Amino acid sequence: MTMPRLIPEQHEVLEMLKRSGAYREGHFVYPSGQHTPHYFQMPLAFRYYDTARVLAVALSRKLRLEKDVSSALPKVSIISPSPGGIPVAFAVREALSAEQIYWAEREEGKRMFRQYVNAGEVHPCVIVDDISRTGTALQETVEIVQQLGARVIGCAVIVRFRGSAPRLEVPGDEPVPILSLVDFDAKWYDSGDACADCKQGAAEEHVRF
Numbered sequence: 056m057t058m059p060r061l062i063p064e065q066h067e068v069l070e071m072l073k074r075s076g077a078y079r080e081g082h083f084v085y086p087s088g089q090h091t092p093h094y095f096q097m098p099l100a101f102r103y104y105d106t107a108r109v110l111a112v113a114l115s116r117k118l119r120l121e122k123d124v125s126s127a128l129p130k131v132s133i134i135s136p137s138p139g140g141i142p143v144a145f146a147v148r149e150a151l152s153a154e155q156i157y158w159a160e161r162e163e164g165k166r167m168f169r170q171y172v173n174a175g176e177v178h179p180c181v182i183v184d185d186i187s188r189t190g191t192a193l194q195e196t197v198e199i200v201q202q203l204g205a206r207v208i209g210c211a212v213i214v215r216f217r218g219s220a221p222r223l224e225v226p227g228d229e230p231v232p233i234l235s236l237v238d239f240d241a242k243w244y245d246s247g248d249a250c251a252d253c254k255q256g257a258a259e260e261h262v263r264f
Contacts, residue, residue, distance in 0.1 A: 111146030
């Protein structure tokens with residue numbers, strides 16, 4: 056019997072995401088008016104324990120290969136940039152046996168932690184999210200982590216769009232690589248006039264985000 060690899064190949068991860076409905080191919084239109092032939096909704100993969108476990112263990116293995124992360128465990132905080140990344144963050148926290156978990160939220164256009172998260176209480180941080188499209192959410196999370204006096208020692212996502220930043224810039228410290236299970240070649244069209252699927256008359260599916 057062949058044992059599954061702890062870190063699946065990229066094509067295997069995409070196949071898992073397809074089977075769960077978390078990765079779809081078609082003709083999608085975002086509220087911004089942008090068109091794209093692909094759509095990710097990662098929480099759909101985390102409906103299934105076995106799939107969630109495989110993805111979380113794979114991310115945790117990549118993180119354990121980072122010396123700053125492995126040497127700090129278990130006194131590590133797993134940080135999700137937003138509520139959407141919480142299922143991934145909890146699964147990775149379990150796989151790493153990390154002691155703390157936090158998540159940020161947007162309030163009045165600003166990313167922040169909930170009240171009563173105090174400076175000095177947060178362990179060195181690993182930022183974990185489901186997907187990085189531009190890297191903005193991850194970078195904003197670095198800022199609020201540093202405001203609490205905590206250090207960012209790692210970062211991992213399931214899917215990173217290749218056009219996004221490959222590392223986090225950490226003021227006063229070394230850049231932190233953004234680890235991923237899939238580096239994805241995203242395609243975007245700013246409008247229907249430029250969209251290849253529109254030119255072929257493909258049916259549109261409008262998505263909320």
